[in-house]
Amino acid sequence: MAPGAVTPAEAATPAPAKAVPVAVNPAQAALDASIARFVAANPKSGELHELATSSMPGGNTRTQLHASPFPMCMRSGKDYQVTSEDGVTYTDFVGELTAAVFGHSHPLIIESMIKALTTVGINLGATIAQEHVHAAAMCERFSLDRIRFTNCGTEANLHALAGARAFTGKRKVVVFSGGYHGGVLMFSGGEPAVNNVDRDDFIVAKFNDIESAQAAIRQEGVAAVLIEGMQGGPGAVPGKPEFLKAIEAAAKEAGVVFILDEVMTSRVAPGGLAELHGLKPDMKSFGKYLGGGLAFGAFGGRADIMATYDPRPSSTSTTFLTHHGTFNNNTLAMYVGHVGLTQIYTPEACTEFNAMGVKWLSDLAEVTKGTKMCFTGVGTVLGSHFTAEGLQTIERETPEDWTLKELFWFEMMEDNFWITRRGSIALCMGTPESELQRFVGCVEAFLKRHASLVSL
Numbered sequence: 001m002a003p004g005a006v007t008p009a010e011a012a013t014p015a016p017a018k019a020v021p022v023a024v025n026p027a028q029a030a031l032d033a034s035i036a037r038f039v040a041a042n043p044k045s046g047e048l049h050e051l052a053t054s055s056m057p058g059g060n061t062r063t064q065l066h067a068s069p070f071p072m073c074m075r076s077g078k079d080y081q082v083t084s085e086d087g088v089t090y091t092d093f094v095g096e097l098t099a100a101v102f103g104h105s106h107p108l109i110i111e112s113m114i115k116a117l118t119t120v121g122i123n124l125g126a127t128i129a130q131e132h133v134h135a136a137a138m139c140e141r142f143s144l145d146r147i148r149f150t151n152c153g154t155e156a157n158l159h160a161l162a163g164a165r166a167f168t169g170k171r172k173v174v175v176f177s178g179g180y181h182g183g184v185l186m187f188s189g190g191e192p193a194v195n196n197v198d199r200d201d202f203i204v205a206k207f208n209d210i211e212s213a214q215a216a217i218r219q220e221g222v223a224a225v226l227i228e229g230m231q232g233g234p235g236a237v238p239g240k241p242e243f244l245k246a247i248e249a250a251a252k253e254a255g256v257v258f259i260l261d262e263v264m265t266s267r268v269a270p271g272g273l274a275e276l277h278g279l280k281p282d283m284k285s286f287g288k289y290l291g292g293g294l295a296f297g298a299f300g301g302r303a304d305i306m307a308t309y310d311p312r313p314s315s316t317s318t319t320f321l322t323h324h325g326t327f328n329n330n331t332l333a334m335y336v337g338h339v340g341l342t343q344i345y346t347p348e349a350c351t352e353f354n355a356m357g358v359k360w361l362s363d364l365a366e367v368t369k370g371t372k373m374c375f376t377g378v379g380t381v382l383g384s385h386f387t388a389e390g391l392q393t394i395e396r397e398t399p400e401d402w403t404l405k406e407l408f409w410f411e412m413m414e415d416n417f418w419i420t421r422r423g424s425i426a427l428c429m430g431t432p433e434s435e436l437q438r439f440v441g442c443v444e445a446f447l448k449r450h451a452s453l454v455s456l
Contacts, residue, residue, distance in 0.1 A: 027403045027453050034410035035069060041414075044085040045073040064097070067421045072413070077104030080431040082418055090418035091435045095426030097232070098264045098381055099288035101345060101353075103428040108339055109292055116335040123330050130334040137342055138298060142262070142272055142284060147300030148309055149328045153263035153287030154182025156297035157226065158197070159309075159323060160283045163299070164224035164257035166308040166319040173198075174216040174225040174256070176207040178397035180233035181226060181261050181285075188233060188397070207231060208239060208395040210246045217250045224257040224283075225250075229273035232264045234397045235383025235424055236376050241277045248279055257305065263287040263297075268354055268379035270347035276378070289345070292336030295327065344429070353429055354379030360436050367444040371454045372401065373408075377425070384408065384423035390456045404453065408446060415442040 039046060049070035052059035058066055065071050073085045080103050083089045095101065102109055120128070135147050150156045165171055175181070177190040186193035192202050203219060206212040217225055229244055231237045251258035260281035265273035267289060274281055283301035290296055300306060307317035327333075345353075357380030364375040364382075372390045376383050385394055386404040409421050417439055419425050427436075447454050 025403075027401075027407065027450075030450065030453070031403055031407045031410070034407055034414070037414065038410050039069060041088070042070075042072065042084065042086045046070045048073045048085060064420075072418075079103045079105055080428040080435070088416065090413070090416050091431065091439070092428055093417055093419045093425040093439070095428050096293070097288070097420070097424070098267060098426040099291075100293060100426070100428055101267055101289040101380075102293060102340055103430050106340075106344060106429075108343055109336055112292070112336045112339040113332060116331050120331045120335070122332065123327065128329060128331060128334065130331065130338065131329040134334045134338040134341075137338055138286070138290065139300065141270070141341065141347075142266065142286070142300075143274070143280075144284065144300035145303035146306035147298055148306070148323060149325075149333075150297035150299065151295050151325060151327050152182070152297045153261075153285060154184065154297070155325070156263065156285040156287055156299040157181040157185055157259075157261060159321075160259050160285050160299040160301075161224060161226065162321055163305050163308045164259060164283065166321050167305045167317075168223040168255070168257060170221050170223035171198075171201050172203055172219065172222045173201060174203045174205055174213070174219075174222055176205055176213070176227055176231070178207050178231045178234045178237065179226075179228060179261075180231070181228070181263075185226075186233070190397075206396060207237070208243050210243055213243070213247050214250045217247070217254050217256055222254065222256050224259050226259045226261060228261045228263075229265050229277065229279070230268070230378050230381065231397075232381075232424065234394070235385055235422060236378065236381050237383065237394050237396065238376065238378050240395070244277055244279055248281070251282075257282045259283040259285065259301075261285050264381060265378065266290065267345070267350065268381065270350045273378065290337050290341060291333040292338075292340040294330075294333045294336055296333045296337055349429070353427075356380065356433070356436070357382070357427060360440075363437070363440045364443060367440055368447065370456055371447050372404065372456060373443075373447060373454055380427035382425040384419075384425070386454070404450075407450070411446055412439075412442065415439075417442065 049059045060066055074082045075085045076083050080092055081089050082092045138147055161173060175187050177187055179187040184195055184197045187204055190204050192199040203216045205216040229239050248258055258281045260274055262272045262284050266286055269276040286298040307315050308319050308321050309323050361375055361377055368374050372386045374385050374391055376394050386401040387398055405423055412419055
């Protein structure tokens with residue numbers, strides 16, 4: 001065969017196909033790089049997470065804190081900062097999802113806790129004088145006739161709903177898409193979560209949609225309407241004042257109990273979000289910081305509705321609901337919570353603190369103009385968002401670019417800011433103005449660094 005000639009077998013063999021280059025998503029590539037840096041910078045957190053998976057499913061006991069490739073593990077907190085197991089100190093913008101309004105080492109909180117431990121005890125298995133003291137202070141501050149304590153905001157909402165149902169003799173409850181009222185009262189995507197209680201008893205209306213809310217409230221068999229004045233789950237999305245007032249009016253007209261979930265929003269004004277918008281709910285639920293940073297919840301409101309929980313024979317209610325809970329009146333929360341409310345987060349301190357948040361939100365709005373990013377919120381509780389339209393005002397659950405949200409989360413950690421993976425922020429008292437402005441600068445730098453990904 002002549003040199004260079006092709007054999008019949010070779011002639012029958014097809015030429016190898018040329019490799020087609022795989023398109024690389026720039027946002028995903030940037031995220032992958034940030035994750036790699038995170039893993040390299042936080043080996044101790046990674047090790048501790050792996051160890052935790054041997055005793056807890058997923059390695060944690062609080063789903064909100066899980067993140068891939070592994071959650072950050074914090075070692076300590078002081079004032080407005082937290083320090084990781086890898087020795088990195090962050091400005092704390094998680095703020096324990098609004099519960100850490102006092103920061104992590106306020107001297108009055110520590111003093112009150114030690115005093116209660118050494119002079120009263122942890123739990124006495126009886127009523128204590130301090131529970132009335134804290135109850136009276138909360139009733140005055142938040143315009144309540146009566147109040148009862150629980151261990152968390154979830155319990156508070158469950159008991160508020162039970163009271164409304166007993167009072168009205170009805171079962172249905174109007175809630176709103178995107179609403180979160182506790183681990184068994186979630187309505188993301190317009191449906192009750194799989195693990196919700198009483199799933200068939202909820203009517204899910206659209207948030208910030210007056211017609212949808214009114215139609216739902218006017219249905220037969222509705223006992224209550226339960227709403228957050230600012231939805232925490234979708235990222236601090238405020239209810240429009242006219243929307244909230246319309247709900248109040250529709251509920252009153254229909255004889256439906258209006259329950260305002262103030263678990264996250266009681267901190268946004270001296271009398272909570274209700275005071276901010278001039279609302280007069282029949283019932284309110286509370287939690288978070290009102291236990292001084294300890295496990296705490298409460299529900300209260302009109303005396304005639306709360307009478308359903310009055311165990312005395314002389315009660316004016318024809319229905320009696322039991323309300324048990326070993327730690328409902330635990331001494332630490334009663335003492336520490338009262339000190340926090342009356343000596344630290346006074347009406348004056350609350351007003352000044354939230355004014356700082358309003359200015360900060362305005363500064364952030366300025367640097368995010370013309371991008372897919374925006375911030376929403378009320379007072380010192382904010383949420384960051386990335387949408388295709390770059391909406392500067394988000395009014396309800398909105399599809400978001402989670403690749404950009406996660407990229408932002410990882411890169412803000414590199415700038416030593418600790419925020420939630422979903423982008424929610426809750427300031428701690430004592431956070432310096434310089435740190436707020438440093439964050440504004442880091443947001444601006446992030447948007448410039450990734451201009452091709454975030455520009456409209």
